Amino acid sequence: MKTKLSLRILVAAMVLALGAGGTALAMSPEHCGAAGGRMEQRMGYHLQEMSRLHADLKLDARQEALWQDAEQFSRSSMRDRGDQMRKQRAEILASVSQPGAxxxxxxxxxxxxxxxxxQQHAASRERWLAVYDSLDAPQKEKARLFIKGKLEHMPQGGRFGRDAPARN
Known part of the structure; x- marks a missing residue:
């Protein structure tokens, strides 16, 4: 009887520890932290790269308005997402700190x-596709070549920097 009870306690403790550990890893500050977090850094890097394409496209006023809308939405969406993740991390930590969580x-x-x-990602993507749809044929070709270049330099796993797996 005592062995069964100890085994149950051990299993319950492991489940709780794995749940809390997985949550902490998934929501760690380095992934969603302050403005210097990886998520914001990556977004800033990608938007900097996009500014090169922006200069090459020579957009008209209508296209420029669509571009600015997409860029602003992407930036604010990323900030909101980081705030939501930090808030949720604190709530989850408080929850799992309670007995019987x-x-x-x-x-x-x-x-x-x-x-x-x-959903936010899909809304952002739709804004960028609206920009693409507004482009003329030579501009679309420049955009295609830009994206192709980015994809060719992306590691096989689709991650950049320290997250990228080592290449052989």
Missing amino acids: DLRAVVKQMDELKDAGR
Whole structure:
């Protein structure tokens, strides 16, 4: 009897530790931290790269308005997302710090944030596609070549910098 009870306590402790550890890893400050977090740094880098394309495209007033809308939406969306992630991390940490924490509720909360992020990403993508749709044929070709160059330099796993797997 005592062995069964100890095994149950051990399993419950491991589940709780894995849930809290996975949450802390997924929501760690280096992934969603202050303005210097990786997510914001990557977005800043990508927007800098996009400014090169922006200069090459020589947009008219209508196209420029669409570009500025897409860029502003991307920036504000990234800031909002970082704020949401920091807030959720604090809430989750508080939740799992309580005895008898419901890990299903914690995981559900994490899934809801991920779904909201997907929706924001889709809305941002639609704005950038509206910019693309407004381009003429030579501008679309420049955009295509720009994206092709970015994809060719992207590591196979799709990650940049320290996240990228080592190449052989």
